[in-house]
Amino acid sequence: MAGTIVEGRNVADNVTLTPDFCIIGSGAGGGVCALKLTEAGFDVLVLEEGPNIPKEKGPAPAQERKMLNEREVEMYKLLYQEGATRLTKNGGVKILQGRCLGGGTAVNWSACLPPRLETLDEWQKRGLPFTRQNLDPYLREVANYLPIVRNDKYNTSARMFMLGCAKHDIPHENLPNNTHNCRECGSCGVGCPYDRKMSGFVKWLPDAVALGATIYTDTKVDRLKASGDQIREVHAHFIDGKTRPTKRKLVVKPTKGVVMAAGAIGTPSILLRSDLDLDNRVGKYTHIHPTTITIGKYPDNTFPAYGVPDNMWTPKFAPGPTGYLIETGSFYPVLSASATLQHGDELHRIMRDYYPTGAISYAHHTTGFDEDEKYGTVELDRNGDPELDYKIPKANVKPMQESLVMMARIHLAAGATSVYVLRNPPLEVKQGDTFDEIRQIDFRSPQRATIFTVHVMGGCQMNKDNKRRCVNEDFTFSGKKNLWVADGSIFPTALGANPQVTIYSLALWAARQICDRHQRPFQFNHQQGGDWPWPGY
Amino acid sequence: MAGVLNSILAAAANPKKRSEVTASTFDCLDKKTALILFAVAEAVLGEGFLLKAPRFVETVDDYLNYQRPQQRDQFLLALLIAEVTYGPLISGNFKHFSHLSLADRRKILEKMRSSGQELRRNIYAAFVNVSASTYYASDLTWPDLNYKGVSVDHPDILTQPPPIPWRPKDLRPIEP
Numbered sequence: 001m002a003g004t005i006v007e008g009r010n011v012a013d014n015v016t017l018t019p020d021f022c023i024i025g026s027g028a029g030g031g032v033c034a035l036k037l038t039e040a041g042f043d044v045l046v047l048e049e050g051p052n053i054p055k056e057k058g059p060a061p062a063q064e065r066k067m068l069n070e071r072e073v074e075m076y077k078l079l080y081q082e083g084a085t086r087l088t089k090n091g092g093v094k095i096l097q098g099r100c101l102g103g104g105t106a107v108n109w110s111a112c113l114p115p116r117l118e119t120l121d122e123w124q125k126r127g128l129p130f131t132r133q134n135l136d137p138y139l140r141e142v143a144n145y146l147p148i149v150r151n152d153k154y155n156t157s158a159r160m161f162m163l164g165c166a167k168h169d170i171p172h173e174n175l176p177n178n179t180h181n182c183r184e185c186g187s188c189g190v191g192c193p194y195d196r197k198m199s200g201f202v203k204w205l206p207d208a209v210a211l212g213a214t215i216y217t218d219t220k221v222d223r224l225k226a227s228g229d230q231i232r233e234v235h236a237h238f239i240d241g242k243t244r245p246t247k248r249k250l251v252v253k254p255t256k257g258v259v260m261a262a263g264a265i266g267t268p269s270i271l272l273r274s275d276l277d278l279d280n281r282v283g284k285y286t287h288i289h290p291t292t293i294t295i296g297k298y299p300d301n302t303f304p305a306y307g308v309p310d311n312m313w314t315p316k317f318a319p320g321p322t323g324y325l326i327e328t329g330s331f332y333p334v335l336s337a338s339a340t341l342q343h344g345d346e347l348h349r350i351m352r353d354y355y356p357t358g359a360i361s362y363a364h365h366t367t368g369f370d371e372d373e374k375y376g377t378v379e380l381d382r383n384g385d386p387e388l389d390y391k392i393p394k395a396n397v398k399p400m401q402e403s404l405v406m407m408a409r410i411h412l413a414a415g416a417t418s419v420y421v422l423r424n425p426p427l428e429v430k431q432g433d434t435f436d437e438i439r440q441i442d443f444r445s446p447q448r449a450t451i452f453t454v455h456v457m458g459g460c461q462m463n464k465d466n467k468r469r470c471v472n473e474d475f476t477f478s479g480k481k482n483l484w485v486a487d488g489s490i491f492p493t494a495l496g497a498n499p500q501v502t503i504y505s506l507a508l509w510a511a512r513q514i515c516d517r518h519q520r521p522f523q524f525n526h527q528q529g530g531d532w533p534w535p536g537y
Numbered sequence: 538m539a540g541v542l543n544s545i546l547a548a549a550a551n552p553k554k555r556s557e558v559t560a561s562t563f564d565c566l567d568k569k570t571a572l573i574l575f576a577v578a579e580a581v582l583g584e585g586f587l588l589k590a591p592r593f594v595e596t597v598d599d600y601l602n603y604q605r606p607q608q609r610d611q612f613l614l615a616l617l618i619a620e621v622t623y624g625p626l627i628s629g630n631f632k633h634f635s636h637l638s639l640a641d642r643r644k645i646l647e648k649m650r651s652s653g654q655e656l657r658r659n660i661y662a663a664f665v666n667v668s669a670s671t672y673y674a675s676d677l678t679w680p681d682l683n684y685k686g687v688s689v690d691h692p693d694i695l696t697q698p699p700p701i702p703w704r705p706k707d708l709r710p711i712e713p
Contacts (some may be wrong), residue, residue, distance in 0.1 A: 060688035070687035073596070073674040083603030085666075091659040149712035152699070159700050166701050180712060184691040242564070242602040301683055303692040333684055337669035341662060343581040343646050347669055348681075356683035381607040424650060424658070447650075447658035 003038075003209045005101075007052050008218030008238035014249045019045035019214070020256040021514075022234050024221050024270065027103020028503040029487035029510075030261035031204030034213050036511035037259075040520040044213040045252060046205070047236055049266075050100035051078060052217040053201050058193060062183065068193035072334040075190035079107050081265075088390040089379070092446030093290060094338075095388065096454045097263060100191070101217055102200030104263070108454070108500060109188045109310035109329060110177035110197050112148040114139055114534050115505075116496040118319060122369060126492045127464025129473050130506070132537075137524055138505035144530035146178040146198045148501070153184055155307025157328040157359040160296060164414030165314060172314045175327065176533035179308065186306040186330045219250060224258060224274040229481045231258045256518060257482035261507070264456040264489040268378040269386035271460065271477075278478055281470050283378035286459035287494035289364035290392055290443070291452045292324075292403050293339065295331070295420040296411030298357045305332050317406065321369035322399045323496060326407060331360045339450045341424040354420050361410065363403035364455065365396050368493030378459045392443045392451070400443050405435045422450035455499050460489035468492070474517075475510040486510035543610070546617035552576065552635040557587055560594055565601035565609060573616040574667075576635035580642035581668035590675040597671055612667075615660045623649070627657075 021037055023030045026048040038044045051067075058066035068075065076084035079100040086095040098104040120130055142148070152174065154162070165172040178198040179188075188197055195202050209215060218239050225233040234252040237245050260267045268283040276282065309330035317324050333355065340350055368375060376390035392400070408419040412431050421427040423441050442448045462471040470478055471490045477483040486507040488499050495502055515522035552572035563571060571594050578586060578593060587593055601609050620634045627648050628641055637645070649661035672678060679686055 063688070071674075073600070073671070077600055077603040082605050082608065083600055085600075085604050085608065087608070090655065091662065151712045153695065154699055156694060163700050184695055185688070186691070187687070242599075244602070301692075301694075303683075303685070303694060305684060306691040307695045333673040333679060333682055334670045337673040338666045340669060341650065341665060343650075343665050343668075344583065344643055347581065347665070348583070351669075351673065352681055381605070383606050385605045385607065387605070387607075445658075446655055447662045 001212055003211070003213040003215070005052055005209060005215045005217065008216050008250070009240045009246065011238050011246070011248050016251045016253065017045055018253045018255060019043045020254065021045070021259060022047065022252045022254040023259040023261055024234070025103060025260070025262035025266060025487065026101055026200060026205060026215060027098060027261060027263060027487065028105050028200065028500055029507040030259070031102065031105065031200035031208070032504055032507035033259050033261060033486050033511045034208035035204045036508060036522065037514060038208045038211040038213045040515045040522060042256065042520065044208065046213060046215040047219045047221055047234070047252070048101055048215060048217045049220045049239070050098070050217065051241070053101045053106065053191065060193065063193045064195040065191065065193045068191040070185065070187040070190055070193060072190060072332050076334070079191050089387045090391065090446050092392065092451060093288065093390060094450070094452045095288070095456060096452060097265065097456060101205065101215070105200040105500060106191050107189055110179050111310045111327065111498040112176045112178050112501050112533065113497040114537055115502040116318065119493060119496050122493055127473070128462050128492065135505055137527060138508045139501065140530070141508060141524050141526050142501055142504045143533055144526035146203060147530055148176050148178050148533040149180065149531070150174050150533065151177050151179055151182060151308055151311050153182055153308045154312060155186065155304070155309065155328070155330060156302035157304060157330065157361065158312035160298065160359040160414040160416070161312050161328045161361055161410060164410030167413035168410060170314050170316050170410070172312060175311045175313045177308065177311050182308055184307045186309060188309050189330070216250065221262070221270050222273060224270065224276065224483070226274070226276065226480065229479060231480055231483045234258060257484065257514070259510070259514070260477070260483065260485045261487045263487055264459045265378055265386050265388055267485060267487055267489040268459040269380060272378070272380050273384055276477070276480070278470055281468060283459050285368070285374070285461055285468065285492070286376035286378050286388060286390070287368040287457045287491065288376065288390065288453035289366065289455040289494055290396060290400060291362050291364050291454065292400050293360065293362040293422050293450065293452065294404060294407040294411060295354045295358045295360055296414065296416030297354050297418045297420065298359060298416055300357060302357050302359050304355065304358050304360065305330055317403065318496060320366070322366055322395050324363040324365045324399055324403045325497065326361055326363045326403065329360050329362060331358065339422055340426065341422070341447065341450060342426050346426070350420065350426060359411070359416070361407045363407065364498070365399055365403065366494050366496035367393055367396055368458065370395060375458070388456070394444070397443050401439045401441055404438045404441070408435065408438065424448050455494070457488045457491040457494050457499060460485055461492040462490045463492050474513045484510055484514060543614050543617060546614070546621050549621045550617055551633065552620055558594055560598070563598045565613070566594070566598045570613050570616050571598070573620045573635055576642065577616065577619065577664050578668040580639060580646055581665050582672050584639060586672060589677040590672045593671055596674065597667060600671070612663055615663055619660060
């Protein structure tokens with residue numbers, strides 16, 4: 001019998017539920033676990049803090065999700081944590097994370113890369129069981145189920161990137177993604193209204209609901225209540241359309257267990273609120289991919305908001321503990337304006353000079369491999385809300401400077417007349433410049449440059465080291481037999497690749513562990529056929 | 538502590554009245570912080586910015602609902618700090634921020650931006666981020682950027698083949 005989606009904002013009474021499993025979070029980890037545990041015959045309840053995204057025809061042709069109207073400000077406040085204004089504690093890094101049905105899968109740019117092999121090797125040194133070989137069926141299941149495809153629809157940023165890389169003889173690759181019959185509206189980052197991106201609210205979650213799962217949206221988890229080695233209850237409250245608490249509460253008394261999948265800031269924060277801090281291990285060693293950005297200014301209009309945002313990259317600079325991936329994207333007026341540390345006439349000049357004829361490239365930087373570095377810590381503020389205390393690691397400063405230089409070179413080789421670097425004060429470089437000013441940027445001091453991240457990992461890591469371990473090899477939380485963690489918070493380092501596919505795959509692994517524990521069948525349904533999206537991997 | 542400081546600064550603040558700020562009920566701002574916000578936005582965006590972003594104050598007020606409460610409180614405190622203390626502390630002018638000329642307010646912004654103090658740079662970033670992103674969220678500003686808006690057909694340039702031969706030996710099927 002099919003399950004349902006309940007919108008917490010409309011719940012009129014306090015509610016108590018007794019499912020087999022309560023999954024906290026509906027993003028990449030939560031969606032996978034919801035489907036696989038429901039397939040295995042469990043009664044599954046998913047709690048999502050953000051809003052539902054109902055299937056409802058909209059005014060635009062082929063629009064399947066009316067509420068996703070592609071307008072930046074409305075969608076940021078609807079679909080992102082803290083209305084897309086989340087910052088690190090020192091204000092130095094802007095953190096973009098999903099907060100809606102489907103979580104990050106609803107708002108990412110659809111890039112699908114497998115875990116970096118060098119990272120898996122490092123994880124094995126730290127006691128994690130994952131290898132390229134034993135992950136293969138999980139990756140294959142994800143690749144075929146979504147499916148992950150090669151999409152040869154290139155936006156202008158990707159086109160300029162191809163030209164620039166070719167001139168510098170830099171290898172560049174199509175970046176597989178999970179879009180189908182893409183309409184090239186460019187709105188992946190504000191939720192695809194056409195169901196052409198295979199996000200969680202299009203694939204995993206409706207499939208789980210069709211098999212009987214129940215999802216509560218607008219439901220913010222306050223804490224878990226434990227007794228001995230068991231989690232007995234999950235306490236939550238409902239929130240309204242402006243994220244304010246309604247007066248109604250939810251208590252879940254799961255009969256078999258709880259799966260944490262609230263992401264690398266959400267999961268540690270709930271555990272901290274529940275006094276499950278494992279002697280201060282929870283929240284520690286939280287990682288991001290700090291992202292540096294350049295905008296090239298070209299002779300002709302580029303229409304930078306439109307087209308597939310993220311399907312061209314270069315792997316050339318990816319190797320190493322502080323390697324970086326240069327990818328291409330889309331950009332929109334609000335996001336651009338928010339990144340420009342400028343005021344007055346110069347603000348408007350930069351917007352008018354660089355937006356109409358601009359092309360973007362950005363670099364995700366790998367971190368987390370230095371075992372002597374503290375990296376980030378998820379803490380609770382005075383209201384019990386999470387904040388990430390994070391400072392750019394020293395080892396990443398030079399690679400961040402060099403990624404900006406390399407991206408500037410690629411733009412200039414492609415024909416850009418100047419390149420805008422998001423430094424404070426803004427920096428424009430031209431052909432013949434030495435790039436010395438880029439190499440002086442102080443990334444460790446907040447607001448000396450604009451730094452984003454869209455990938456947060458760690459904070460509740462799997463590790464053989466007792467001083468760091470929060471999660472065991474079977475994905476159970478230390479000391480709690482019926483509490484599993486199935487999201488990016490288990491990563492002991494940053495991944496060095498867009499993490500969506502890795503989280504999907506590890507969540508499948510986690511779901512298999514849960515099924516094994518309860519002697520229920522776990523099956524792969526999509527191993528055959530398909531078109532392996534990563535040749536040579 | 539922040540609450541006490543907020544109360545003291547709010548009592549000291551007497552922002553310049555502006556006829557353009559017409560909203561009378563707010564979710565997160567109040568009359569004083571709305572007037573300071575207007576003075577800040579005018580310094581960031583220029584005089585007459587409401588012509589292209591007529592619901593600027595209301596949009597920011599609504600957006601503040603979605604912020605983490607502590608961060609929202611810090612933003613409101615930043616407005617009060619700038620209003621009451623940055624005139625004398627940064628510009629040497631004893632008028633409050635909102636009473637200063639546009640040129641003097643911009644001098645303060647410039648000094649905040651280049652300040653060695655993390656707090657001042659963070660407040661600068663908050664002011665320019667909020668002002669610029671709210672302004673450019675308005676449809677009326679989009680023609681300046683040649684941005685065609687949402688739910689439109691994608692430009693013809695995207696239907697052209699890639700600019701260089703691409704993967705001629707790769708026989709994998711291409712997704713439609």
